[in-house]
Amino acid sequence: MWFRRDLRLEDNPALCLAAASGSVLPVFIFDDHLWNRSGDNRRVFLKRSLQALSESVGGALVQRSGEPADVLLNLCVESGATNVYASEDFGPYGRQRDEHVSKTLAAAGRSLTLCDSPYAVPPGSVFTGGGTPYKVFTPFFRAWKGHGWSEPMPAPEPKWYRELRSGPTPTEPSSSVDFPDAGEQPAWIVAEEFLASRVESYQTNRDLPAVAGTSRLSPYLKWGVIHPRQLLAKLGHSPGEETFRSELCWREFYAEVLFQRPDSARESYVSKMSGMVVDSGPDADQRFEAWATGQTGYPIVDAGMRELLATGWMHNRVRMIVASFLVKDLHLDWRRGARLFMTHLIDGDLASNNHGWQWVAGTGTDASPYFRVFNPTTQSKKFDPQGEYLRKWLPEIAHLPNKSIHEPWTEKTGAPAGYPGPLVDHAVERKASLDRYEQLKRTWV
Ligand SMILES: Cc1cc2nc3c(=O)[nH]c(=O)nc-3n(C[C@H](O)[C@H](O)[C@H](O)COP(=O)(O)OP(=O)(O)OC[C@H]3O[C@@H](n4cnc5c(N)ncnc54)[C@H](O)[C@@H]3O)c2cc1C
Structure with a gap:
């Protein structure tokens, strides 16, 4: 049983199928292609989830590193297994990998059986x-x-195959995040x-x-x-x-x-939006840095980014606000933000993340796309009226009254010491963003 994104025993149809066919060797493979692209927070949570899975199969889980087709073939030879079972992966890389694994195993008289999905x-x-x-x-x-x-389905009770050992695997990276308990x-x-x-x-x-x-x-x-x-x-x-x-x-x-649309992992889902002009160069990099470190002067944006850096998670409403700010107030490419999210999120997931970003950027599946520009101040007042979320993540402005905490620059003396003034003027950038969209539209006819 090749575990991938199904690290559980309960309701696991692929595992049930494997158990019905004989004793089961549970396997996880560290594939450089995926591991090297993961952020440390995701790696830590994966390692801990594997530890929990290993405990629930009484230590029988074999963990190895390498190219999956090679590792699986070796394991089949070492154990005498004839069939590898796994839950189907529908992501772009997973599909290619599984096709290759299937061919490799078939050439050696073994088979890959895929069933169910995440x-x-x-x-x-x-x-x-x-x-x-x-x-x-x-x-x-x-x-x-x-x-x-x-x-x-209830968890099966397979006879676990225990004759093989794990190989060297990557060590758990260090992270200051307080992770949810795994398992x-x-x-x-x-x-x-x-x-x-x-x-x-x-x-x-x-x-x-x-x-x-x-x-x-x-x-x-x-x-x-x-x-x-x-x-x-x-x-x-x-x-x-x-x-x-x-x-x-x-x-x-x-x-x-x-x-x-596997291409939509990296490219605009609405292809005519791919011509949208985005900023680049040193100024753009500076704006990106201010956004990424929670220093834009817009409290709701900064609180969200600081929550992400501190916890590896960000509230969904705030994910939308910070994403809109990056794309429509700072005029930066949504892919830069999506990459940064994937570096920090414990739940980082290609489909949900990149399409969440595209939805906000107006390049994706939103039915009323580019005109939706989140106003960070209005959103903040509406969804955090007492400023509790802001105070939790922004000690520099925690003393401000509810009236000004959402827009500290309105204080008589400006933003308090230690907290930046607004990086941009939202009203101006909103208009600039819509102007860029109008320009792009003219190229469509
Ligand atoms: C820009 C952006 C990036 C995002 N990146 C990711 C990501 O990498 N991984 C991820 O799992 N979610 C992502 N989301 C979706 C959503 O923000 C998170 O799923 C949610 O915040 C997770 O917290 P929760 O489990 O408490 O959610 P709950 O509100 O309890 O929702 C339950 C579950 O439903 C699913 N879900 C909820 N909202 C969404 C949504 N908008 N899109 C897809 N699935 C959803 C998640 O699996 C979530 O765990 C992103 C959203 C945006 C706007």
């Missing part, structure tokens, strides 16, 4: 009435619910607590960064420590539960979009 509805399963993939979320959500999913049991403590007490108010509280209103399950979903099917099976139909179901579906929608 999603309730595997990408490529639902289509519009015209037989084309969905490009807009709301009709996809309807079709996704209509498609449905199976009930979760299925801790994940379910988080999930049960959310489902028992917070999901009811999710539809209102999920937008308030000062309130613990969201599930905090993203790192577990990223590595398949919990499968979305397991959460969906526990949801009823209250407004909070319905909203939570739709957020789980956003994750699936972006995986679908990336599956249909």
Whole structure:
């Protein structure tokens, strides 16, 4: 059983299939291609999740490093295994890798069996009435619910194959972040607590960064420590539960979009937006640096970036605000921001991150794309009215009253010492951004 993004025993159809066919050698492979591109926070959480998985299989997990096809073939030869089982990966690199693994194993008289996926509805399963993939979320959500999913399966009780040893693997990097506890049991403590007490108010509280209103399950979903099917099976139909179901579906929608358009991992999903002029050069680099370190002078943007640096997570509402600021106030390429997010996020996921960025940048699946320019001050007043989130992350301005904390430059003496004045004027940059869009539109005819 080749574990990848399904680091759990419960509701794991690939593992059930493997268990039904004989004794099971559980394997994880550190692939340089993925490991080297990961940020340290994701690496730490992966290492800890593997440690937890290893404990739950009584130490039988074999961890090795190398090119997956070579490692798997060696393991087959060493153990006498004839079939490798895995949950299907729908990402651009994963699909190529699996094709290569499948061919390599077949040439040696072995096989790769893929089943299930990290999603309730595997990408490529639902289509519009015209037989084309969905490009807009709301009709996809309807079709996704209509498609449905199976009930979760109990964990199998395989006979674990214990004759092989792990090889050298990368060491856990150091990180100052306070990580969530890794493993299925801790994940379910988080999930049960959310489902028992917070999901009811999710539809209102999920937008308030000062309130613990969201599930905090993203790192577990990223590595398949919990499968979305397991959460969906526990949801009823209250407004909070319905909203939570739709957020789980956003994750699936972006995986679908990336599956249909693998190029959209790096390029504009709406190809005519790729001509949008973005700034580069030393000035642009300085603006990027101010954004990345939480020094723009716009408190909600700075609080979000500091939350990311300190915790490896950022609230969804604030992810949208800081992304909009980078693209539409600083006129920088969304890919720069997406890369920085991937460096720090524990839950960093190519589909959700890059399409989250594209949605905000107006190059992606948003139905009313470029005109949506988040006003950081208005957003801050609306979603953090008492300034609690701002005070938590910005000690320099924590003493300011609610009236001015969202826009410290309005204080009589300007922004307090130690906190920067606004890097740009939002009203001016908003207009500049829309002007660039109008210019781009003229090139389309
Ligand atoms: C610019 C940007 C970048 C993002 N990058 C990532 C990323 O790398 N990895 C990631 O998992 N999410 C990403 N998101 C989506 C969202 O911000 C996080 O999933 C969410 O903040 C995680 O916290 P939570 O588990 O408490 O969320 P909850 O609100 O409890 O949501 C439950 C789950 O639903 C899924 N989900 C919720 N909102 C979204 C969404 N907008 N898009 C896709 N899935 C969603 C996640 O799996 C999440 O764990 C990004 C959003 C934006 C705007």
